[in-house]
Amino acid sequence: MITRRQLIGGVLGGVVAAMTIQGAQAADTIKIGEINSYSKMPAFTVPYRNGWQLALEEINAAGGINGKLVEVISKDDAGKPGEAVTAANELVSKDNVHMLMGTFFSHIGLAVSDFALQKEVVFVAAEPLTDAMTWSKGHDYVFRVRPNVTIQASILANEAAKLPAKRWATIAPNYEYGKSSVEAFKAILSEKRPDIEWVDEQWPTLFKMDAGSTVQALLRSEPEAIFNVTFGSDLTKFVREGTTRKLFDGREVVSMLTGEPEYLDALRDEAPEGWLVTGYPWYSIDTPEHNAFRSAYEAKFDDYPRLGSIVGYATMKATAAIIANSKSLKSEDLIAGGKGVEFDTPMGKASFRAVDHQATLGAYVGRTALKDDKGIMVDWKYEDGANHLPDEATTKELRGM
Amino acid sequence: MSSLVVKGLSKSFGGVKAVTNVGFEVRKGELLALIGPNGAGKSTCFNMLNGQLKADGGSIKLFGEEIIGLEPRQVWRKGVGRTFQIAATFTSMTVIENVQMALISHHKRLLSMLPFAGSLYKEEAYELLELVSMQDQAERPCGMLAYGDVKRLELAIALANDPQILLMDEPAAGMAPNERIALMQLTADIVKEKDISVLFTEHDMDVVFSHADRVMVLNRGELIALGLPSEIRENEEVQSIYLGTGAVYDEELVGNA
Amino acid sequence: MDFIFIQFLNGLSSASSLFLVASGLSIIFGVTRITNFAHGAFYMMGAYVAYTLTESWMGALGFWGGLIAAAVAVAILGALIEIVLLRRIYNSPELFQLLATFGVTLVIQDLVIQIWGVDDLLGRRAPGMKGAVEIFGQAFPTYELMLIVLGPLCLGALWLLFNKTRWGVLVRAATQDRMMVSALGVNQAWLFTGVFTLGVFLAALGGAVQIPRDAVHNAMDLQIIVEAFVVVVIGGFGNVLGAFLASFIIAELNAFGILLFPKISMILMFLVMAVVLVIRPYGLLGKAEAHPRTALGSVIRPWAPLSKLGKNWVLALGLALVFLPMFAGDFLLNVSTEILIFALFAASLHLMMGVGGMVSFGHAAYFGLGAYGTALLVKFLGLSMGATMVLAPFLAVAGAIIFGWFCVRLSGVYLAMLTLAFAQISWSVIFQWDDVTGGDNGLLGIWPDAWAADQTSFYYVTLAIVGISVYAIRRIVFSPFGYTLRGCRDSLLRADAIGIDRLRIQWFGFVLAGSFAGVGGVLFAYLKGSVFPDYISIPLSVDGLVMVLLGGIQTVAGPIVGAGVFKALSTFIISHTEFWKIILGSFIIVLVVAFPQGIVGFFLEHFSKKKDSIEEGKS
Structure with a gap:
């Protein structure tokens, strides 16, 4: 039997050994530090990681950037902003990375962004949706790939304005993403349709929705249409209770992100039909760039791409584009190189706007339907983010410039 | 002269009368024993005297001052020391630290944060331990003492406040017979030396009749007799309800140790 | 009026779900004093195992059998953990079990992802309970009605168990006075194992019955654990009826609260708990313990200021910390x-x-x-x-x-x-x-x-x-x-x-x-x-x-x-x-x-x- 002292010795020895292995690294590579909530949000971040790994492989197979190979050092942030800052610190001060990229949650993205500002390192935010990232809390060192809340809400509100419904209710998780989505959607829709009326709003706690009561409360207000921002397990509960209680019968539902495979697939044959959603219809996009991406992805991972895969892929490509367009790996050159730089994504070309470093990536909008007992998006179109972003003057105002 | 004058003390629990209209005086310099069969209300009575239980009615005067309704800590500050049936000490401290704690409280330095408590009032504490013959065990962890020693320590703690009166709830319970006698003799000596009074409960009639100056008897919450040990011994009522049962002391409680 | 009644029913079905988990936690704590942080993990395991079983077992029997089998399987796992791990540390300070079960939770979280993958899973709807019944012209899900019945049913079963069986009486006695039970010569170790297993069974059952109404996912454990604790505390530790009452109060307050204050649910249960504890320090139906133990065990080693050796160590550590920047990177x-x-x-x-x-x-x-x-x-x-x-x-x-x-x-x-x-x-x-x-x-x-x-x-x-x-x-x-x-x-x-x-x-x-x-x-x-x-x-x-x-x-x-x-x-x-x-x-x-x-x-x-x-x- 192992004695306690041996056990302790063994464990300590292992830790020390593991710490010393961290050593030599290739000298002449471009190093990019990557942080994401891998252990906390694996359903979203694992496809995302597949995406950037695929892009990285392609970049290096093509000879790297300006002749240098790219190395990505990836860290988990455990879903905590404090850990994310620690990881960023490790990447910058110990691993000496040239740039940072990644993050999923808005608040973690903001924490890393603020760290990047303080340490003067360029950070390419991947998945956070909050407007603040490139607007109210934006700064030179941060770029963001994914379309923000306002773009997504604006795309949906444009479509929603065409519906006859006049009585609207909203349901959103009670945190920043939910609140700002509802706010943006309401503002845009009310502007386009002064005749509509907001009859109820429900704010369940994130991932703790009491679905029965919430659906019943919505039913009571007798809306003609519902704007939904819930996602994940909340969405599942909402759809199930809403369907059984006939909340969706004869009502339009406009829903953020629900068409993304991450959320829609989880609903299996219970996926709602006829909802107006933003999402990612990977199965029916037929463009050369997407076909190439999809077949490469499926070949490498034996799985179909999720929206996170595209975001990961695009983030890596965007980061590479910034570097390729810069004179050196110094932050000020990277910022200059990043302004306005165009990059390829499976959705088509996008670029970082010079004024706020927001990418012009857009979103697919369409209706949900059931096919072979699976939820899909039909009648969809791609909305370019550029058409939904405010002009330069408004943006400067938003950034407090 | 009386140190403590109790009048009309009553307490009931959910309609059940535990103590009814009890009145007595504790004279200065005497050992007064409170006896009675199990459930007679001795502990209830005791707990009301030091404020641990709120009395329903009555009066408790300490040297003429009303102390009924005060918290135990306030009663203690008036000069009433107390030991417990099931010893209560600070088990994470050494023996002497327990006494020092009482001295620190006595000197009102409980909120002081600068000095090391371990070196405060150490001599005084040592003297108190000497008084109860515990000086050899001063540095031992309190949680490791033999039962009888804990009782002696409790006595030392109770004396730290220069009390006028000591309330001792079964001071000798759980001790070997020779230990009991030694402890009571010690108590009697201290009472004489410091000219204070002691009210104690006890199951062991040998202890009661050999050390008490006076004895009072509770039955079903009522005081049925109060007098010299010899009078009580002969009191027929006491004999019938108490001594007559043959129960010298309550084994269950002793077993609690 | 109709709406109020329906909303009341909604509250009842939430209360039942909450009660299943909370009752198990309450029983475990009441008897063994284990602050079972892993209770949420067992709840999650119940849902996952039930998902797997109901996916492969067909028909109504397969579904309901699957739920029960899942709860039993997880309960066996719970028993093993109790025997292998917790038994070794009953004599440690009470909160040490919290630490152990915290470790168990971490392990289970990763295991679940390894076994079932990262995606949310959608369990089957209950056969014959997919639809709704009309109540006052409103569609009310049949399955929710079943849940409304399940809560009191479970309460009744527990009441019978605790009042009509010798084992139950012993457990109740242990809840009130643990010293007495050991004095009776009852084998405390097996009593504890039994109680822990029962508690885990209830947690897993609570998780299993969620699969037709919730998604099965890897964050279920942390979502439920705090709520379960709050319910147990409001009801009074070890008091199953109290847990039932607390579940009812919280669920109903939430059902009606969101009508007036849609953002209330985030804080509601903590407000209720704070108010209840300020008014009733032992929860609604709880009582002070006969032999309260400090949560920390009693300390026997008196604390002493540092010895010379200790001082040298501290000095060495201090010096090392002062000179650290000379050797360490940023x-x-x-x-x-x-x-x-x-x-x-x-x-x-x-x-x-x-x-x-x-x-x-x-x-x-x-x-x-x-x-x-x-x-x-x-x-x-x-x-x-x-x-x-x-x-x-x-x-x-x-x-x-x-x-x-x-x-x-x-x-x-x-x-x-x-x-x-x-x-x-x-x-x-x-x-x-x-x-x-x-x-x-x-x-x-x-x-x-x-x-x-x-x-x-x-x-x-x-x-x-x-x-x-x-x-x-x-x-x-x-x-x-x-x-x-x-x-x-x-x-x-x-x-x-x-x-x-x-x-x-x-x-x-x-x-x-x-x-x-x-x-x-x-x-x-x-x-x-x-x-x-x-x-x-x-x-x-x-x-x-x-x-x-x-x-x-x-x-x-x-x-x-x-x-x-x-x-x-x-x-x-x-x-x-x-x-x-x-x-x-x-x-x-x-x-x-x-x-x-x-x-x-x-x-x-x-x-x-x-x-x-x-x-x-x-x-």
Whole structure:
């Protein structure tokens, strides 16, 4: 039997050994530090990681950037902003990375962004949706790939304005993403349709929705249409209770992100039909760039791409584009190189706007339907983010410039 | 002269009368024993005297001052020391630290944060331990003492406040017979030396009749007799309800140790 | 009227779901005293196993059989964990089981992902209960009706079990008085195993019945565990009827509350708990215990100021810390700074728990208030770092003064849960008050002034402040006040009998502990450059507990060692693998079994010279 002292010795020895292995690294590579909530949000971040790994492989197979190979050092942030800052610190001060990229949650993205500002390192935010990232809390060192809340809400509100419904209710998780989505959607829709009326709003706690009561409360207000921002397990509960209680019968539902495979697939044959959603219809996009991406992805991972895969892929490509367009790996050159730089994504070309470093990536909008007992998006179109972003003057105002 | 004058003390629990209209005086310099069969209300009575239980009615005067309704800590500050049936000490401290704690409280330095408590009032504490013959065990962890020693320590703690009166709830319970006698003799000596009074409960009639100056008897919450040990011994009522049962002391409680 | 009735039914079905989980937790705690943090993990396991079984077993029998089989399977797993792990540590301080079950939770979280994958799973709908029935013209799901029946059914079954079987009577007796049961010659070990298994069965059943209405996913455990605890506390520990009542009250208040205040559900149950505990210190139907044990076990080894050897060690450590920047790079300094801050956090928690005997499940409140005090002073008043560091802790002090006043009126787990309630109320205020606190997006740009901005300078600032604070805490521990506080922990009876005003002393101790935590929060805000509601959240409070227990709650130096070990380890593991939960969880379990007295406690026990002072007494 192992004695306690041996056990302790063994464990300590292992830790020390593991710490010393961290050593030599290739000298002449471009190093990019990557942080994401891998252990906390694996359903979203694992496809995302597949995406950037695929892009990285392609970049290096093509000879790297300006002749240098790219190395990505990836860290988990455990879903905590404090850990994310620690990881960023490790990447910058110990691993000496040239740039940072990644993050999923808005608040973690903001924490890393603020760290990047303080340490003067360029950070390419991947998945956070909050407007603040490139607007109210934006700064030179941060770029963001994914379309923000306002773009997504604006795309949906444009479509929603065409519906006859006049009585609207909203349901959103009670945190920043939910609140700002509802706010943006309401503002845009009310502007386009002064005749509509907001009859109820429900704010369940994130991932703790009491679905029965919430659906019943919505039913009571007798809306003609519902704007939904819930996602994940909340969405599942909402759809199930809403369907059984006939909340969706004869009502339009406009829903953020629900068409993304991450959320829609989880609903299996219970996926709602006829909802107006933003999402990612990977199965029916037929463009050369997407076909190439999809077949490469499926070949490498034996799985179909999720929206996170595209975001990961695009983030890596965007980061590479910034570097390729810069004179050196110094932050000020990277910022200059990043302004306005165009990059390829499976959705088509996008670029970082010079004024706020927001990418012009857009979103697919369409209706949900059931096919072979699976939820899909039909009648969809791609909305370019550029058409939904405010002009330069408004943006400067938003950034407090 | 009386140190403590109790009048009309009553307490009931959910309609059940535990103590009814009890009145007595504790004279200065005497050992007064409170006896009675199990459930007679001795502990209830005791707990009301030091404020641990709120009395329903009555009066408790300490040297003429009303102390009924005060918290135990306030009663203690008036000069009433107390030991417990099931010893209560600070088990994470050494023996002497327990006494020092009482001295620190006595000197009102409980909120002081600068000095090391371990070196405060150490001599005084040592003297108190000497008084109860515990000086050899001063540095031992309190949680490791033999039962009888804990009782002696409790006595030392109770004396730290220069009390006028000591309330001792079964001071000798759980001790070997020779230990009991030694402890009571010690108590009697201290009472004489410091000219204070002691009210104690006890199951062991040998202890009661050999050390008490006076004895009072509770039955079903009522005081049925109060007098010299010899009078009580002969009191027929006491004999019938108490001594007559043959129960010298309550084994269950002793077993609690 | 119709609507009100339907909404009432909605409340009932939520109440049933909650009750299933909470009743198991209540029974386990009532008898074994285990603060079963893994209860949520068993609930999640129940759902996952039920998912797998109902996917492959067809028909109504397959579905219902699958749910029951899942609960049984998880209950067997629970029994194994009890026998293999928990039995070994029943004699450790009570909260040690919390630590062990916390480790189990971490391991299960990773295992679930390994077995079932990362995606949310959608379980089958119950055969024959897919639709709805019309009630007052509203469609009401049939399955929810079934749940409404299931709750009282379960309550009835438990009542029969506890009142009509010998085993049940023994369990009830154990709930009220554990000493008596062991005196009766009952084999306590098997009684405990049985109770634990029953509790886990109920948790797993609670999870299994969720599959037709919820998604099965890997965050179910943490979503339910706190709620279950709150329900148990409101009802009164060990009181199944109380748990039922509490579930009912919370679910109905929520169902109707969201109509008036749609954002209420975030905070509702904590408000209810705070109110109930202030009015009824043992929950709605709970009673004071016959033989209350302190949550920390009784301490036999008296604390003593450092010996010469100890002083040399401290001196060596101090010197090493002072000279660290000469050898360490920025990252190591950064991590060391964080460890120092958490050492202060743990030491402050230990002042409250270890010295004051007041277990806190919400110590992050004061840490977070310190951090937010910093951020607010910097953002709104633009104060310099020096001024901020002096003023910001006062927000934590204010919080501790208010919360402490209520908390010290309770004891044991009820006190701990009230600290949790206050921490959660603070959290939700910060989380919701966007205009001031930035809501969940936090406040950014809280970096040190230029002179302290580089890693080395800030390290020295932290080292100085933490050094002084830890020294101050130590001095307080050995001062008359520290002794008095400890006295109140050891014996309230004795403290009261020697003139100690227990409430005032504990309140003061509470505030002191909160203040030092606040100082830690200030440093943390500057270290990270931003503040978020996470810094006041439950996981941080749990981290603090883990540090204190790991180091050894019955020692003075324990929390500092615990903070160092835990923080260094978790930072290292998280940096190197995303499977850190399973590694950290296993590590904690091993430590709990290997060092039942904590790390420092272990070393004192084995290497202390004074044999006399280290023997265990009976507790």
